[in-house]
Amino acid sequence: MTGKGQERVSAGGGAAGRRHELAARAAAETALEAAVAAGAEAADAWAERRRSRRVVVWREAVEELGEAVSCGVGVRAFVDGRWGFAYASGFASDELAEAARAAVALARIADRETGAGLPDHCGQAEVPDLADERLLAASSDHCVELARACERAARAQRAVTDVEQVVYQDAWLEVALANSASFAGAFTASSAWMYCTAFAGEVGERMSGFGLDIARAPQGLDPERIGREAGERAALLAGATKPPSRRCAVVFDAFAAAALVAAVGEMLSAEQVERGRSPFADKLGAEVASSSLTIADDATLPDGPASAPFDGEGSPTGRTELIAGGRLLTFVHDVRTARRAGTNTTANALRSSYRTPPVVGVSNLVVAGEQVPFAQLLATLGDGFYITDLSGLHSGVNPVSGTFSVGASGVVVRGGELAEPAREMTVAGSLTDLLRDVQALGDDRRWVPLAGSVSTPSLLVDGITVSGR
Template sequence: MKLIDEIFRAAQKITDEAEVLLAHSESISADLKQDNIAIGSRTRGSGLIIRVIKDGKIGVSCTDNPQSWKKCLDAAVASAKFADPVNWKGLPDPQQLDKKPLAFDNRITPDPALVMNLISRLKSGAETYNADITSGSASLAWSEHTLANSHGLFYSEKGTQAQVGLEMIAGQSTGYESDSSWNLDNINPEKTGEEASFFAAKGQNGEEIKTGTYDVILSPQTISQLLDAAIIPALSGRNVHTGRSFFADKMGQQVAGDNISLIDDPFDSRGLANSAWDGEGMPVRKIPFIENGILKSFAYDLRTAYRYDQEPTASAVRTGQSGAPAIGNHNLLITGKEMNVYEEPGIYVHDLIGAHTANPMSGDFSVELSSPFKVHDGEMSEPIRTGMISGNIFEILHKIDGCSKETKTLGSLIVPTVRISGLSVIGRA
């Protein structure tokens, strides 16, 4: 590509190494206000991220106008001058990787008719229970990313994503559900609408619950919030080596129940952004962070691995406004013994309010329940008016009795519904 070649020709005169990420995207969306479409929008965009390395110092700059690449390159070089040097061992060389897109469906295009079809199906599902729509949305997105570096690496891939979400109300009870996928066959607007209407309609006239210890059934949304709050940060190599990880001194030890595994699988077809390479061009692989309860690995990008003399794990992702590589995960799966999580009595929790307030170091949390129900005879029965759960996220890993077969994809997580024994629930005295 001519633009990228020009950048590298200029960069080689003033840097030791350079890396370019060029992105193009287009999306279309429609938003509901009550039962009607309130707004529709179409967006197109481009982005350029340049990273340079000079004498072990790393500089990054980005722009939404790729034609202004000269200013972007100058800014990256300037930022490198102020960076602390690391024991840099080089950007990756090109590899023979499968170039077939792993998260691309050519049926997903910025087509207004397709968005309207998703909205219509969403509203159809919402008619299942007696509740009113307050807001909702459907969107379709297409993107193309090209990653290249001065070693001759040049990878390019396309991606797609469809997403729907709906919020409903019945009396004072609300319900929300969403769904997303890169594959049009795997998104289910009807089910999304049905579940949103269920939680709104059936959540009315909730009963109080007595404070005590209960078996709790956590929805995919809820368990993902707890993973995001403490478990995922504790697996970051950067946090491990800077003393900000609960797992720092526990490599090879049992940190979860015998049947529990936490695996990053970049090739799982349920994932939203599958790819054969990470955000720095490193070939990806399946990483068992926790395997049958034993802590097996931490996550590293190149910079952190080089700084602490560790092996990179191809865990770099592109997030944040700067677009600089950061430690993350691709498709993080939590697995355990498959079971009917509703078979025995318990409390079902659809969502949490305040999960972000959990202490990421200790794992202690105390959060409010959203859309909780009592579970009897294999199904959700009476709604619960209000309540809180408290405990420790790291201890929860030891209390997981089993997981549902069905999973839900939420961002970079693929999670089941999880049954946990002996959680403290705070209700009325």
């Protein structure tokens, strides 16, 4: 669908990305035209083509090797304050038209929803190139060798008795969005990641360690570092026992901190606030965190796993400070929640794929503040625990109150030094109290995409209840 004043944007991907972007753009515009022809008062179409690959290695043997290519278009149609959604798994014109008609038919029978509709302003943020074409040139044999190198590095670490597996995955994604408000945009993004789980100790007493790296292409990964990290983290916990219960300060390493921050991010969704499922519902403008802590949502970061020039509705992305100077400044919004709250969208309408309509969610969550070396972090802690692993977080967090009680393992800290490893602990507290009780940040910032998309260092937090024996 074209016309005077239509905005066309494209970001990233080079020649290969632009070629496939054209196919996705054409599919989106075909579906959009069909929705308008079927009677939609407003509509948008989200098209994507994804190429993915997965390699699993154990004892240097390839246990899994697979590649997949998928494409499709999701169509939203708006009629008289109502909306419907349908999708087509492919770019064939007849399938796109069928999905468009279905979306319009569903909109006619849906309930009215206040605030539903297209953004008042669509556009594209200035973002760096999100695609690395070296990924397309990398053979599966090369990816297998990367995984094998990772496993060898893990097995070479002291106390490591086995490696569960090494998993390599990558994805090349082309996206196009067109809507009846004269917006048409496209971008390409690539990602490659590898993780390894190593074990230390004998069967029945084994402790695991995890290593991870992410990049835009496999050439940007460091398989030896991933393997070493997994092995070292497992060895750190070898021989762990259940410690005495106590209430004390704790250092959450970056992996554990990311899981907690991701849980906070879910509670900062305006949709969760509307539903009464957030402890921050009545805290806008109030002090909710340590004054030294900043938490921002930023979809424009060059290395951000969730970066994109526009969100799932076509709003230009940007950096939004959610918590700064200890105060809660805003929730994350899409168009609907922003209109109902009388504010502006923060461009946080997310789509997990073309098969789903956009929902409110965070993109890249970034924790910032003055950072100190790890040794200084432990020295400041004095006596307490260094937590390296949390389990059961999804079921162990109350989204209404923010309280949590989850399994943990780590190392006892005594006199500012790592002492004996600890296991079978339960750490409990409140996420709202946790934010206020952050005492210091480490200098080991990293991306942890397995707990949402979070960039955080280790966090020193006071007042955590640790239950052991």
